[in-house]
Every structure is written in structure tokens, then in C-alpha cells.
Amino acid sequence: MSATPPEKPQFRDGFVASLERLFAVFLKEFLQLRRDRGTLGMIVAIPLMQLTLFGYAINTDPKHLPTVLLVHDDGPLARGVVGALRATDYFKIQGAARDDADADRMIRSNEAQFVIEIPADFDYRLVHGEKPAVLLLADATDPTATVGAVAAATGAVASALDRELTGPLATLAQNAAPFELRVQRRYNAAGEARRNIVPGLIGTILTMTMLIFTSISVTKEIERGTMEMLLAMPVNPVEIMLGKILPYVVVGAVQMAIVLVVATLLFHVPIVGSLMTLIPLTLLFITANLAIGYTFSTIASNQVQAFQMSFMFFLPSLLLSGFLFPFRGMPDWAQHLGSILPLTHYLRVVRSVMLKGSGFSELSADTWPLALFALVAMGVAIRRFRQTLD
Amino acid sequence: MTAAGPNIAIEVEGLTKFFGKKKVVDNLSMRVERGMIYGFLGPNGSGKTTTIRMLCGLLTPDAGRGTCLGYDILTQQHEIKRRVGYMTQKFSLYGDLTIRENLEFVARIYGLREPREAARAALERLGLLDRADQLASELSGGWKQRLALGACTLPDPALLLLDEPTAGVDPKARRDFWDEIHRLAESGLTVLVSTHYMDEAERCHRIAYIAAGRLLVSGTTAEIIAAARLATYIVTGPDLSELSERLSATPGVEMVALFGVALHVSSRDAARLDEIARDFSKDPAHVWAKGAPTLEDVFIDLMIQAGGAPQ
Incomplete structure (x- = not known):
């Protein structure tokens, strides 16, 4: 060191030296990233998985939508109309409703998206030139999901009975459509997107915030070194998990209140149904998200991985749940995948309660999947939770 | 059990x-x-x-x-x-x-x-x-x-x-x-x-x-300390680091450790250590005094032995 001449400074300054320091930081970051196997895997897996998944799954023009018939006249012409609507590929006839109330129930419980009602004496009145009306009742809570079907139905009307109206009835076919298709958009008559989007946003916002809260709760303790003390104390994994989840149920409830108030005051989205239905089901949904977040936290080895897992869960929730794109437009496999996600079920719940006034009994099909999801996630979390430092 | x-x-x-x-x-x-x-x-x-x-x-x-x-x-x-x-x-x-x-x-x-x-x-x-x-x-x-x-x-x-x-x-x-x-x-x-x-x-x-x-x-x-059967000399004088290096290289010395102004020299072979002490005492700069090994002497000795022994 004494050999270094004083005019040659040991620490250089200037642009090149700055670049070298930049490179030193660059290299350090790279080396650290390379050590984090989990993150490396996700760098490759996330884009591959998500691109193929969403590329194949998303379809903005859903077909084969669940439809029920409410038939008051079973004549050949009536059957011809139903056949023509079915031939558009947009309607998948799933059965028949007994009466108006039964049809309403099917729509409120999301079993059916459309009801086709053939009035009494349809054939007779048609033949007598009275232009009877076929009623197409659409659940318009999600306007994008119904618009294609309604357009196709309207188009099909004109030529619907061409094959049936032969011989003496041929004159009827020559005129404009011999019957009328009356479309009734239920629950969102004007087809306003925000009536669909705002309730959906409640679910989306809750998913995001709840996931983030719990997804770092275990990794944080490990990274800060407090886990060792926690494990050395007489507290078991179930107590730790519930103790970490429950405070955020309260946080979630506060968020829910905020979003609901804003939805009604600012966006004038009605709450047709009962808050006594909406609140417990929302709390269940919040719990399901907190549970999966906590599960991620027990799997991730650091906070970055926990965040990545949360996003990997959040994106499908956004795209496959029916929030941005019609759920029924997706291929079967994607619908099955979407059916696992809590948001899928909660979207139906929140839209049904807020717009259609559905109650608990009509929403049971979407309640038990939420509960099951929460329980399975918690079960996995408890199994994954390491009680020792081994 | x-x-x-x-x-x-x-x-x-x-x-x-x-x-x-x-x-x-x-x-x-x-x-x-x-x-x-x-x-x-x-x-x-x-x-x-x-x-x-x-x-x-x-x-x-x-x-x-x-x-x-x-x-x-x-x-x-x-x-x-x-x-x-x-x-x-x-x-x-x-x-x-x-x-x-x-x-x-x-x-x-x-x-x-x-x-x-x-x-x-x-x-x-x-x-x-x-x-x-x-x-x-x-x-x-x-x-x-x-x-x-x-x-x-x-x-x-x-x-x-x-x-x-x-x-x-x-x-x-x-x-x-x-x-x-x-x-x-x-x-x-x-x-x-x-x-x-x-x-x-x-x-x-x-x-x-x-x-x-x-x-x-x-x-x-x-x-x-008793079980270690370690004989120890405490050496004082100038340039102890240099002496320490020389002693470490001397066969028979098992542990040399510098404690501030004193050098602790230990061996299991008491007779051999006495001999070494006599030899080195010819240099009047250093004072060699027979001492009791401390716990630290024993542990450093144990550490050296454990480190040297094949695992």
C-alpha cells in the first residue's frame, strides 16, 4: 500500500466508476435472484401458464346459455319457435319451469339465464293472424353475456317458422314475422354496465386486499426471526392461523361497508335484496380469501414469493370468474377451473342479492363452494405450517 | 426408558x-x-x-x-x-x-x-x-x-x-x-x-x-481443568507475537495463546514443557513462570484437538 503514489487516488470518480458501481449492484441483485428458486420458477411459469390459460379460455360471445321453457301451449308451431331459438346455438334448453314463480326462482338462483315463455293458445292465435308474442326473459345482470343471444334470437324470429308454415298457412309466412318476440331484460333493463361492474368490483377489491393481508403473515414472522419464539411457545397452528385471519375479517367488513356505501351513493347501484343475506355471505367470501392468502404464506419461502402467488391467484380470479368476461362463454374446462375460485361464486352472490334480491335458499349453490374453499385452504395451511424449524 | x-x-x-x-x-x-x-x-x-x-x-x-x-x-x-x-x-x-x-x-x-x-x-x-x-x-x-x-x-x-x-x-x-x-x-x-x-x-x-x-x-x-492435565507456563516480556510463532513451531508445545501482556504455553507433557522452558529461558528478555492453566487454556486446547482430529 505504501507503494501507491499519492497522485494516483485509490477511489476513482466519474462516469466509468459510476457505471462500475451500478454493475456491482446489478450483479448482486442478479446473484440474489438466482438463489431464489421459487421466484425463478415463477418467472417462467407465470407468463406461460397465464397466456395459454386465458388465451384459450376467454370468449366474449358466450353460447349455449342455460335456458328454461315456460310453455303454455305445446303445439307444433310453438315447438317450431323453440327449435329455431335452440338452433341459434345461444340457448341450451335445460328444462321447463312449472309456472312464473318457478321461472323467477331459477333466474334468481342463477340456474337459468333465459326463460322462453310461449303464451297460451300460441298456435291458434298465430294461425288466426293475431301475432302472438313469445317472451324472452333475460337475466341482464351481466349485459355483455346476454347481448349476443338476444340479437341472435331476434334474427331467428323472421325465418323461425318457414318450415312449419306450408300449405294453407304459407300466406302467413309471406308477411313479416307472424309472431312477435318480446325481450324483457330483467334486473338491469337499460343494460347498464356499471350495475354489473360495481357489485363485481366489491368482490374484486376484497379479493386483492384480503390476499395481500394474509399472504405475508407467516413469511413476515420467518423473515423477522420472530417465528422461532412463536414456535417455542405453547401455541398451536390452528390458534396461530385463526388468530392471524380473524383481525382481517374485521378489516374486510369495514372495507365491505365502504364499498357498499360508495356503490349506492356514487353509482346508484340498488341493493334489491337484503343486507342480512349479503353481509354474512360477504364475510364468508372474505374468510375464503384470507384463508387462501394464509395458505400461500405457509408455502412461500419469502415475501416476494408470497406476493407472486397472490397475483397468480388474483389474475385468474379477475379473468375466469365472470368479472371481466362472461363466465358461460368459457369452455367447460375453464368453467370448472373458474368454479374453484371464490370470486366466481361471490360475483353471483353479490350480483344476485344486489340486483335480483336473491335470498339464502336461492344462493346455496354458491354458498357451499365458498365454505368448502375456505375449509380446504385452511386445512392445507395447517398441514403446511411447520411446527418445528426442521 | x-x-x-x-x-x-x-x-x-x-x-x-x-x-x-x-x-x-x-x-x-x-x-x-x-x-x-x-x-x-x-x-x-x-x-x-x-x-x-x-x-x-x-x-x-x-x-x-x-x-x-x-x-x-x-x-x-x-x-x-x-x-x-x-x-x-x-x-x-x-x-x-x-x-x-x-x-x-x-x-x-x-x-x-x-x-x-x-x-x-x-x-x-x-x-x-x-x-x-x-x-x-x-x-x-x-x-x-x-x-x-x-x-x-x-x-x-x-x-x-x-x-x-x-x-x-x-x-x-x-x-x-x-x-x-x-x-x-x-x-x-x-x-x-x-x-x-x-x-x-x-x-x-x-x-x-x-x-x-x-x-x-x-x-x-x-x-x-484437572481432567485436562495441562501443564502451563506464563511468559512475559517483549515481542511476544514473534515468540508465539516460534513456540507454535516447537514440537511438544500443544497450545500457545497470547493474553494481553502474557503468553500462555501449554502441553500435556509436563517434562517436555519444562525442558522447553529451560531452553527458552536462556534468552533473558522473557520471564518464564510456571502457572496454573485457566479454563480458557483448556478450551483452546480442546478446540485445537477437536479441529485437528479427523472427523
């Missing part, structure tokens, strides 16, 4: 632990009587922390068996955790909770009937009442250790496991800490404490020395 007597706090046999292929703890057996301060010594990475973690159920041994306070360390971890206070090497209370909140948290986890009152009493004992509402992360190193000890003793445990509790703490705080440990032991607590400091080791009732996962010796300070 031999049931440990009521006056035995820890009794383990053949404890073994692997991390991957590396054997971190190797067939370790030990026995600690109740009310004793048992010192755990050994170089870094010798398996002290791993052993302590196995004792309190944080790690599962790959082989061996044992009891802690009469409870099986393999099957009754929950019972052990309720009765053992474990102080981690790194501060592991919540830095973003206040001192009071941390203590109340611990009190509640252990199911104390009056957590607030218990925390208040602990604050008073620790002399932290006026700083109770400060964040734990704002405390200095010494106070953090005191708080951690206070948190460990809060649920009134029967056994304390302290993993290098005084690392990085100033001498005064260290002394206070040890006074507290002695007070606790007098009240009937058993304390197992790992340390690197010889003065601390000498304050223990019994000590065990671990190297490379094996317990090499255990006993009282006097027993360990």
Missing part, C-alpha cells in the same frame, strides 16, 4: 441431528440437575443452538431420546413448551409492539390469568415501567436482552434455555444479566446457557464443552 429422577431437569442420550448430510449434533448425552446453572460452551457451529432447539421441541432429533423436566422431548413437546422459557440468540420479540404489548402477548399465550398485571409486574422487575410504551425495536442491545429474559421468565418456567444471551452486550449489562441468572437459579430455576465468554463459563455451576457436535467434557470448572 429410565425415568429421570425428580431432581433431574434435562436428561438426554445419544441425541443426533443431521442437516442434509452434515452431522450437526453427534450422539450427545447430558444430564442437568434441577436448580443448576449449566454452561454450554463450544466454538461457532459446534451444535449448541441445535441441541437447545431439540431440547425445547423446535427441532426433531434424528436419533436419541431424552426428557426435559420429565417430559419426553420426542412426544411431549407441548408440555415442555409450557414449562420452558427459551431465549433465542437473535432478538425475537416484536419490534413493532411496545415493551408492554410484547409482555402481555407472552402472558396471554401462556394463559396467565391476569396478563396485564403479570406484564406490569415484569416491567417493574425489569425496571422498564417508565419505558413500557416504547417500541421494543428502540431498545439498546443490553435492554433488549433484559426484556427477552423478562419475557422468558414471565410465565414462571421451571427451566430456562438461553442461547448466547449476552452476545454483543456491554460488560456492565452482561454482569447485571448474570446476577439476574443467579437470582433465578437460587429461586429454584434450572438454567442452561450457551456462551463464548470464559468469565461467564466460570460463573456456571457446571459446564459442558461441545465441538463438532460432540460433547467433549463436562463437569465443574475445577474438574475440567
